[in-house]
Amino acid sequence: MARRSQTETAVLGALSMQPMTAYALREAIRDVLGHFWSESFGQIYPTLNALEQQGHVERREGPRSGSSTFVITDSGTARLRELLSEPITATPPRNGLLLRLFFGRTLGVRKCRELLLEARADAERSLAEYDGLARNLSVEEAGTPDLPYVLMTISAGRHGTAGVIAWVDEALALLDGIPDDDTADGGGTTGDGDTVGDTPTNGEP
Amino acid sequence: MARRSQTETAVLGALSMQPMTAYALREAIRDVLGHFWSESFGQIYPTLNALEQQGHVERREGPRSGSSTFVITDSGTARLRELLSEPITATPPRNGLLLRLFFGRTLGVRKCRELLLEARADAERSLAEYDGLARNLSVEEAGTPDLPYVLMTISAGRHGTAGVIAWVDEALALLDGIPDDDTADGGGTTGDGDTVGDTPTNGEP
DNA sequence: GTTAGAAATATCTAACAGATACAAGGAGCC
DNA sequence: GGCTCCTTGTATCTGTTAGATATTTCTAAC
Known part of the structure; x- marks a missing residue:
């Protein structure tokens, strides 16, 4: 249908x-x-x-x-x-952060690191939010029949966010293993324009 | 723009x-x-x-x-x-599973449990997939400059999925604390049609 | 050689997000 | 009182997107 x-x-x-x-x-x-x-x-x-x-x-x-x-x-x-x-209609995934990281070699190590740190900061903020929310509701709405269901959805948010934090740290460690000059923008302080333009894609005889 | x-x-x-x-x-x-x-x-x-x-x-x-x-x-x-x-355009969230669980009192404890078990099965399946993928790529693509970035996105999937599994277990524990007769459909083996139709919403004198 | 299916191109509809326009009432200010 | 700003409230329009579908050509099995 x-x-x-x-x-x-x-x-x-x-x-x-x-x-x-x-x-x-x-x-x-x-x-x-x-x-x-x-x-x-x-x-x-x-x-x-x-x-x-x-x-x-x-x-x-x-x-x-x-x-x-x-x-x-x-x-x-x-x-x-x-x-x-009715069966759940899965929404197709669209994660802008992961899309950028996947093409991280084009984007540059430095910008990738910035994105990851930003993501962690966001995650930590909402983690605190979830915790506060759960604590408040458990007190204020104690005994309400809907409470356990609401707590379930908050718990989902909490676990998801905790997962993001753990992932960011792993990803940052991976980033540290990449030499800076392997990128399109090797940390130059001026915008860009010098190293840009080629990246020969492959050259293994 | x-x-x-x-x-x-x-x-x-x-x-x-x-x-x-x-x-x-x-x-x-x-x-x-x-x-x-x-x-x-x-x-x-x-x-x-x-x-x-x-x-x-x-x-x-x-x-x-x-x-x-x-x-x-x-x-x-x-x-x-x-x-x-460019700044990341966040996609608005749309999680059909959480929507159903939030209205879990209307949906019924039994169906909620089914949904959660299904979600865990899915998560375990893709967790294995992520692990296999990461192992394969690390060997086959060893040395490719794109490899660390690809591994990052796989790691994100892994952590997200692991978070789902941890959450499901917590949610199932919450569900166990709910008496079955508190719901719209308290586990009747026939489809529905008998207990459906009212749910007085509240009745605590 | 005929048919099954994969590769490939293309379009249409409905769902959806976000912006925007607009009206009316209340709060504060002069 | 008159002014402005903010909130509440209704409503529509545009661009983005998902998914279904129609159609053609190539390939390989039968």
Whole structure:
């Protein structure tokens, strides 16, 4: 049945926790699911209209004139259960950091090192964030039936990030084994323009 | 300058290693960069045409009539270096597994456990793949200047996958702490249809 | 020699991200 | 009061991308 809209699942899921306006929906998805999911306005509005037509959500009077709050219906809840049970559509990978490192010989050792250090700093920042979040929620939301599921997703983030940190250190060690002059930009302080232009690709007789 | 086509970078990068037809390009991207990058035909052909017009690649006689092999030019190499130096455009996260687990109370404990076990099986499979790949390349490509960079990207896959495995075990432990009857589908052996339809959402007096 | 499949080119649709435009109401400021 | 800025809120448009699909030619098996 071709390609399914993933947005539908996220929207129904968010509405299953609380009725909201489209705007609040985006905020909720960004703030709560943000570590592993994202939606844009361009998707949310058409999806809400479609869901309304199918009777999966209902439009109610919003907090101000011209605004509407959306409420999930029984058929919407059933639909959500259905969507959650569908096989996972894997999103094709697109890791800009790894793409740059793969062509690291063209990019140059120095820039690779910078990218790696930056990645580690990012990872350490979000690791602290995950830890704080988990600690807070465990206290504030203790006993909530959703808590273990939420903690699961946070744990996923934590482990992923820890993996990144471990990897960066290994990658930096690998980088240290490469002579600087083997690159397109061997650490020259001026931008570039001297060593650039050839890299004979191969020359083993 | 708004949103840049990431495809351009991957295409130029692949052509920087070897001249290829568009078809071979897709194959190479899938097989070599597949662990962290993906491209589709729908992107590759227009991108090649644009790159040709800009003089970054040249079209040569292909291996059969009507087919063409693309060769990167000097200006293309320079362009690649430029693109690699651009700031990384982060792809918005979209993890279908975590989305399902987050709404795990709606999905049901049993299905969550299935998803987690499946994820671990996948992870173990690709972990073995990464290890084998790293071992092979270290021998076969020993001394190639690109080797350390390739090993870096493989190491990233390894660490990420190892993180998934560690996480799954933690998540399964969390799941075990949830009583089965707290869910929408408490382990009934028949598909569904009996317990489905309400879930009073809360009922603690 | 005919057919099965791989190599190869090409296009179309739907999904999606991000930017942007716009309106209305509240908060602070002069 | 009038001004501006910020937040809430709705809505659309463009460019990017994934994946499906149609079509042709070459190769190899039968």
